Amino acid sequence: MTSREKILSAIEGINLPSKELPITPIFEGLSEDKHAFFFEMLNTLGVEVIVSDNDDQLKDIIKEKQQDGKVYSSIPDLGADDLTVNKDEMANLNLSVIEGQLGVAENGAIWVNGEDLKHRSLTAIASHLLIVLPYHKIVWNMHEAYTYIKPQDHGYGVFISGPSKTADIEQSLVKGAHGAKSLIVYIQK
Amino acid sequence: MSTQYKTHQEGAKEFNKNPDRVTWHDKALWFVREKRDISAHSIPEWEELREIASQVKAHSLSHLNKYLEQFEENAKANGVHVHWAKDAAEHNQIVHSILEKHKVKNVVKSKSMLTEECGLNPFLNDRGIEVVDTDLGERIVQLANEHPSHIVLPAIHKKKEEVGELFHEHLNTEKGASDPTYLTRAARTHLREKFLNADAAITGVNFAVAETGGFVVCTNEGNVDMGANLAPVHIACMGIEKLIPKVEHLGVFLRLLARSATGQAITTYSSHFHRPAEGKELHIVLVDNGRTEQLGREDFRKSLNCIRCGACMNTCPIYRRSGGHSYTYTIPGPIGAILSPGKDLKKHSSLPFASTLCGSCSDVCPVKIDIHTQLYKWRQLVMKETNYEKSKQVGMKFAGKAMGSPSLFNLMGKVGNIFLKGPRAFIYNGLNAWGIDRELPVPTETFDDWFKKNEKKNDK
């Protein structure tokens, strides 16, 4: 008997009484204004929020960050650098600009599709991260989020909520553990 | 390795020899518990979410066969290699054989209590493979040659000065430097090197979704997204109880997990993996290692609901004042004390007694495990089936008999009172654990005697 068979037959042998699967409601929001709540949540997470109806400021940020290293962007025509998929080159990126598909107001998380990126590690490897998110793509909570996000359609996808952080040394919060040291969320109106 | 105590009492006694450290440890964890409270109280539907989560887990466990097969089928269709391990040894062998096939020398690992449970690191080290734990807390305990003392905050027992010392020795940081930001940056640089040179990444799994064959790993540091996305091979190790039926259930659990663990609304990275990147390999190892046995124990089945948030540790007044290393099992605290007896009743017989049964653990638990009730039930089994504190058992038998006989019980009370009125040295000595730091109550006239004397008056 293989281990697979052993495990499955052991479970079979227990013959557990079936328990019903509950219905999960979507639940209401905590605020009338989910945008304001989302921005407030991002502030709490130490995220810089920029709301704009054009690309100008975004291009400026890229230019500024290029002074300290290369900038990758998954969005074309912003003046970012060309990137070869090379570990060392990616590790030296100063900024990674990526597209967010959906923002979640209750926790400040933003969904990113791995396929949109030249390499999956671009969600974490650059010193700084900038996520561009359309203004209308914000939902209230995680239940609502999963009605839009189909993670199975993506080999890799991730909810990112703020810059990477750790509190493993005496519970002192430090931003920039292994992933981005800072996060800018650029909301496009 | 850190000292392994034979009983929790032994470890707790040792920990309490340094009262300032107890104060510090208690405060650090209480701070996390308070953050959890604020976070939970900001969600009006919190209790409803807990109930749904608990029911989803109960349902999943009651259909575990179906969901395991469904998960396997979907994962395979996604191009993922699925392995089954009945125990720790097989788990380690499977992981090793994958690494061997790819001639892996350097592995980066992100937090996984399962690999800790299986003793994977020493197994691979013995076979010439370097395994680097990349979660900062885990890296700290790894460098110190210790075990995690907490499942979410592995190095919570270490002071920053001790981390500074350790990093000075291993990472060449400045001597005497203990600033957390400085030390974290040093670890970032050190571990970047490891991420970039890793031949394989091992991660744990927080939730695996049957209907899609994918899984989710939650971190704050981004070590999973660095490790798994950079290395050519990604091995995800999971206990079979991590399965949930559908994607929609992720919404429930991701709302509960981080809020319960640290008070954050969600972890920084909630990484979903379904297919390997082009030219890479993704493996999943499904591990039993005692879980089906626990599933068969009606009284303790619910312990498999656990999503490893650590809230029961943060709230446990005994854990906070005895430290994670005082427990005899990989997973410390209340949840460890109900998981471990099922693995080895004799070895972990002291753990169900490391509690006042205050019930706070059950009330913070996001998946509503009746932890303190299970502690009570394990106690009954420990006393029945092991030699744990045999002398206590004899005493309890005698006391139980006396309590069945009012006249004998009354006599014992009277004798006891005479004893308590005796000379101080006679009462307060090494045999009296109560009296080491506490006075005994002073007996007066019993209520019973008073009532009899005043019966007429009372009956008026």
Add this chain to the structure above:
Amino acid sequence: MKIGLFIPCYVNQFYPEVGKATLQLLQKYGEVGYPSGQTCCGQPMANAGCEKDGVDALKVFYDNFKSYDYVVGPSASCVLHIREHGEKLYPNMKPILDKVFDLTEFLFDVVNEENLIGSFPHKVAIHKSCHGLRGMRLGQCSERVTCNPSKQDELIKQVQNVTLVQPQRADECCGFGGTFSVAQPDVSVRMGKDRINDYIQSGAEYITSGDMSCLMHLDGIIQRQKLPIKVIHLAEILASNSTLASNEKQHHVDAI
């Protein structure tokens, strides 16, 4: 109504004034009987992992109280044990289990007491015993997102001149835990000290509770360390206006 007065063994031995205060309070609502020959509820055995050794104690309890309309005792912990484990350990008990109440529950839920006439001019902190709080939900538990009434607070507020003070940690365990207190004296005493310090910091003159066992443990530390705070059972405060109780209380206060 016929009320059976359940006096836990250690209350009988060491804290007769708690029994007297409970008796005083209950006499307002009916005929109170006190069956002599009470022993123990059997909880010490059960929590030590020897629940079967406590069956004889439950039999005695059942025989003593089977004929009453209500059974009331000044100890949430003992009552909880009887309710949670009574039926499984001694199935005959089943019919009386719904009639067994802790004093707080009886006053708040059964007789809906709203007019206590006591007076207790002191600053008081309520120590929420775990079995009362999390076992019986006598109040709002800090862990849970619920709005339970805090029954002991509501009752004590009816007593005149009492000032309730709040500790930093609303409902942390005192560390007694029955046999835990002697099996792990280091941690147990440490937990007790931390609670006492919290209550002292809050400005309380008295720590009160519905469970005398927690208070016995805390008082043991207070006496040893000669700390500036006293313990008193909730029943004594609620009954504080009656002549008998106040005389006895004076006696109790003098003793500590």
